[in-house]
Amino acid sequence: RVLFRSDAIDEAALDILERIGLQVPHVAILEALKGEGGVHVDGEVVRFERSLIREHIKQVKSCSGYDTHVIAGAYSHNYLDPGSVRPRPSNSDDLVKSIRQADALDMGVCAPVVPLDIPGPKQELAMERLTHENAHFSYGAGQATNVVTAEASLEMSAVVGRPQKLEIWITSPLKVHHSGLDIIWKLRHLGPELVVCTMPARGMSAPIFLSAILAQCEAECFGAVTLLRVIGFGKQVTYRVDAFGAYAVDMRSGNVLLSGPDYLRLLAVMSQLAKRHGIPMPAAKTLLTSSKTPDVQAAMEKGSQSMVAATLGMVDTFMAAGTLSSVEVFSPVQMVIDKEILSYIDAFMAPLDFSEEQFGIDIIKEVGHGGTFLNHESTAQHFRQAFWEPQLFSMNPLYSWVGQEMPSILEKARDILDSLPL
Numbered sequence: 001r002v003l004f005r006s007d008a009i010d011e012a013a014l015d016i017l018e019r020i021g022l023q024v025p026h027v028a029i030l031e032a033l034k035g036e037g038g039v040h041v042d043g044e045v046v047r048f049e050r051s052l053i054r055e056h057i058k059q060v061k062s063c064s065g066y067d068t069h070v071i072a073g074a075y076s077h078n079y080l081d082p083g084s085v086r087p088r089p090s091n092s093d094d095l096v097k098s099i100r101q102a103d104a105l106d107m108g109v110c111a112p113v114v115p116l117d118i119p120g121p122k123q124e125l126a127m128e129r130l131t132h133e134n135a136h137f138s139y140g141a142g143q144a145t146n147v148v149t150a151e152a153s154l155e156m157s158a159v160v161g162r163p164q165k166l167e168i169w170i171t172s173p174l175k176v177h178h179s180g181l182d183i184i185w186k187l188r189h190l191g192p193e194l195v196v197c198t199m200p201a202r203g204m205s206a207p208i209f210l211s212a213i214l215a216q217c218e219a220e221c222f223g224a225v226t227l228l229r230v231i232g233f234g235k236q237v238t239y240r241v242d243a244f245g246a247y248a249v250d251m252r253s254g255n256v257l258l259s260g261p262d263y264l265r266l267l268a269v270m271s272q273l274a275k276r277h278g279i280p281m282p283a284a285k286t287l288l289t290s291s292k293t294p295d296v297q298a299a300m301e302k303g304s305q306s307m308v309a310a311t312l313g314m315v316d317t318f319m320a321a322g323t324l325s326s327v328e329v330f331s332p333v334q335m336v337i338d339k340e341i342l343s344y345i346d347a348f349m350a351p352l353d354f355s356e357e358q359f360g361i362d363i364i365k366e367v368g369h370g371g372t373f374l375n376h377e378s379t380a381q382h383f384r385q386a387f388w389e390p391q392l393f394s395m396n397p398l399y400s401w402v403g404q405e406m407p408s409i410l411e412k413a414r415d416i417l418d419s420l421p422l
Contacts, residue, residue: 006276009211013218014050021047022174022223026181032231039230048226056229057222057277060237066283068108068137070342072321073098074285075127075142076113076330082414085293087329091117092126094330097422099134101332102322104420105339108137112322112330124149132160143167143180150183154192163193167240168228170198170220172205176227184233194233196224197240201247201256202266213246213266214273241283241317244274258288258326259301264308271314283317284309287338292325294334294410303341310345318342336413340392347388391416 024030024046033039038052078087079094090113098112111127118126127141128149140157144150150166157164166184169177184194198220200206206213221243228237248262249255257263271281286305291298309315320327321342322335363378373379392412394401401407 006273009214009218009273012211012215013222014053016174016215016219017048017053017223017226018050019047020174021045022170022176022220022227024176024181024227025178026176026185028185029181029227029231033227036230046223046227048223052230053222053226056226059229059235060225060239060279066108066139066241066317068106069317069346070106070287070321070339071108071110071139071283071317071319072102072105072335072338073110073112073330074288074320074323074327075111076323076327077116078325078329079113080293080324080329080331080333082331082333082417087292087324089116090330091115092130095127095130096134098322098330098332098335099131099138100422101417101420102335103135103137104422105335107321107335107339108139108317109135110139110319111141112335121146121149125152128153128156132156132162138162143169144183145179147183147186151187151190154187154190164190165193165195167195167197168224170196170224172198172200172220173216174220174223176224184228188233191236194228194237195240195243196221196228196237197243197245198224199245199247201249202262203251204249204254204256206246210269214269217244217246217270218273239274239279241281242285244270244277244279244281246270255290256326257290258285259290259305263288264305267305268308268312268314271312281314283319284315285319286315287318287320287341288323288326290326292329294324294331294337294413298324298334299337299341302338303344306341307345307348310349332417333410333413336416337392337409340390343391344388344393 023044025044030041033046034041038049040047077090079090080087092115094113095111095115099109102109109131111131115123115126124141124144131138131140140153144153154164168180168184171177198217200213200217202208202213206216225237246266248257248266250257267284274281286309287302289298289301306318321338322330322332324331324334363376367373367376392409
């Protein structure tokens with residue numbers, strides 16, 4: 001089904017970059033751009049001719065993926081203790097424990113919380129170090145905000161054999177973030193991968209019209225790629241997995257929505273737009289929710305968003321396990337529930353096997369007409385692989401659940417956390 005006219009969106013994006021351009025607040029980079037063919041510099045505003053844009057964007061055909069199926073964390077400032085109903089400010093002990101819990105659950109880890117007990121620039125360094133020290137598959141502490149932290153981040157990633165990346169954010173509408181530009185300019189001799197990303201919000205930092213936000217998102221991504229390649233970064237430039245991502249807004253509160261049907265619709269549309277330009281979305285933040293606690297809303301949003309992404313073939317890695325209230329709160333209990341949600345979806349998405357053994361004609365012959373397969377050897381050998389075995393969700397009848405003293409999902413999740421080898 002055709003959801004939009006991709007060619008019209010492309011032309012609108014090129015028109016934006018030719019007529020309006022990007023704001024590039026960095027003196028050294030602006031000087032490097034002057035005199036380049038197809039580039040027009042007027043103060044801090046840089047406009048690109050569409051032929052130059054087309055030449056450069058066709059060289060960027062992929063984005064770096066992830067080597068884990070589920071990633072926990074999203075740099076939350078609040079922590080919800082298991083058994084508590086009210087979040088509190090997070091600290092360094094919460095950071096270490098949540099990293100180790102996610103690792104024990106076989107998840108990749110972005111720093112789940114911000115250690116607010118560590119002041120100033122040491123905070124980012126601690127997040128980076130502690131994540132790498134306590135997880136097998138660590139993705140660090142997010143965007144570095146200064147050169148010292150960025151350089152240390154690259155060095156730590158190299159030591160533990162993790163990807164060395166620097167993110168370049170566009171502040172919508174159409175402004176490249178100054179600190180990101182300064183970091184990549186001063187560390188260009190290290191040759192890190194440069195990851196372009198943007199986050200326009202519909203009706204807030206982008207027009208309310210769907211076609212307009214699609215065009216603006218493309219313009220911001222294409223403009224940043226062209227800018228970086230023109231000043232000499234070439235093969236180092238790629239897109240973040242969610243670079244072609246736009247967000248909805250709750251107009252009543254002004255809150256940017258990272259969950260719900262409007263967010264999911266934009267996610268599906270933007271993934272198709274990215275694929276048009278040869279950029280798959282190997283990961284997406286489908287485990288986000290607006291709910292403030294592990295409840296029905298959290299389960300609905302996380303489950304439906306992840307199921308849609310899986311069935312549409314959008315992603316292989318599901319991000320933000322354990323988060324609540326978008327990314328404001330991290331909950332270890334919710335992280336365990338999220339693992340169960342993904343296990344449920346994986347069972348649904350498991351490929352069918354049409355091998356000769358699976359057709360079982362000889363087994364059917366052995367059982368014969370009107371017989372039962374319950375006591376057949378093949379059933380005993382394969383039933384655990386044939387059916388999904390939940391860790392949290394209850395699939396047993398009422399009398400059995402009552403006999404187990406009616407455990408809640410939250411109680412079972414806390415028991416799993418207590419049993420983890422940390």
